Amino acid sequence: MSDLLALRGGPAVWSEGWPEWPQTGPDTERRLRETLHGGRWAISGEWTGQRPQEARLADRFARFVGARWCVPVDHGTSALLIALQTAGVRPGDEVIVPGLTWVACASVVARAGAVPVLADVDPRTLCVDPAAVDAAVTPRTAAILAVHLYSAMAEMDALQAIAERHGLALIEDAAQAYGATWRGQGAGTLGLSGAFSAQQGKALTSGEGGLFVTSSREVRDRAEMLRGDGRRYGPGPHTRGQPDMEEADVVQGWNMHLTEFQSTLLLDGLERLDEQNRTRARAAKTLDERLTEQDDLEPIEPYAANDTRAYYHYAIRLKKDGFGGRGAEAVAEALSAELGRWIRPPYRPLNEHPLYDPRRLPSGTVPEAATRLDPTRFELPVARRESARTVLLHHSMLLGNQRHLDAVVEAFAKVRHLAAQLAPVGDS
Known part of the structure; x- marks a missing residue:
């Protein structure tokens, strides 16, 4: 082992590259060419006599997660917006959101005209703490947003009980939980609805995109119209060249359609997802065992009911006196230099995140609204502490071979x- 960190000019532990992401399969290009020459690039395009890829994707993904229906959309944020709209969240309502998550989980609530209420997280999982959620409920609360973060699911039994007791909608952000299960039930299917992101870094991706799932027919029908400017698939029969969408005088929607190319990519990726998830889980188990041998690192502790885990990032926490007392930011920077791959700390807590301040929105200029939308009014001590001691490895790193895993272990040992x-300490 070198006596100089790569960050300080020493030789890196690993320089041979990592598995690429996104990945393609043997039939990806053929399928995209078929879509290219199939005469239909969007579901609002002309009917060709063939079932749209988007409709095939909806059926296939619903089966994958165990929901009755799926409505594909253009982004994961759009899926969240539809979830709020179909749950009946109205302007001025409050929605409880984890304080440690990506900014869109909270900003989409403000975009819907509601007020994001930030709740602290459970240090074992980094997911929202049910006790903090229960304490945050007020007469204005309309919904709870449960986010399954990095590699663990939120405590769905407790959150369901809170939602039922207070008459609230429970919505799942499962963007990072493709294939995860809670007592055998798929992530995204335990609440009223679930939202998935297909952004490039996700375990199932079409570059950008999203998937909304529900087992309520009423919610599904409304979601279809919300994402299509009020339009929905018509009953037919159709004439070639005519769109097979009909205009419905029911809801005011937006254009949030997924293209046929994106649907093709997601159908293709679904064929590899189960095996990739198994590979990630095996690699994560190996890292949990090997990285904790020195007693200065500790893994995420999922709830027992989270019987199948899915990995968007592999997370490991630094114990207080480990690594010279340095925090996650400094350790992650050093690991990145050793491995030639970005190792990062978690999201910053939303009450101090530079990208999140809904007071910047037009609605935030109203004095009362500005006070309610102020993220700094919330205290998130657990989120702050845990984000400062956690480092993350992207899921694609778990798709490597044994030598890749050995390099990760060696890099931690060197740092x-x-x-x-x-x-x-204090300068990182």
């Missing part, structure tokens, strides 16, 4: 051994 070369 541990040479922690004195990291930025002093």
